[in-house]
Amino acid sequence: MLSIYFGDYPGDDYIDNPDLYFDNTYEDDWLEDERSKEMVKDIDCSELVSPNLVISPVLGSIPVSRLSGGVKTLIQINNDREHVYNASACGDNCALWLLKISQDKDVLVRLGHIMDFGDEPINIRIANTDDIVSSQKELVRKVILAGLLDEKR
16 A cells, blocks of 8 residues: 655655666666666656666666666655655656556655646555555545645644
């Protein structure tokens, strides 16, 4: 299940800048995984050839450090169970991948905004309140009514 903590995450296991963290800690086997290759193709419209090579239709041959922050965050969430990642580094184009990753394992991420998960039914736990929501509309309503993104929180 996907669990989202809204606002400032209090834990010591939190990675605020997943883009930078990825560049310094990724493991080659994370980039040999089929799911990682699918995410790079979908999010960055590029081909992950090896742990050291990405073929971009715009940039040509690039190192994995040049992947988008969103896809780097997704790869870490998919492979690193020890940290909570700042999913605000991801755009809304990563939302369905967060749901897909969380079908196989429990995932906890932090968001500083309400991500658009689309119109299909969802199954997301709001970690701050332990509420389970089944639609985007319900997610928005619960987060707003609980004041989870208020500046004073």
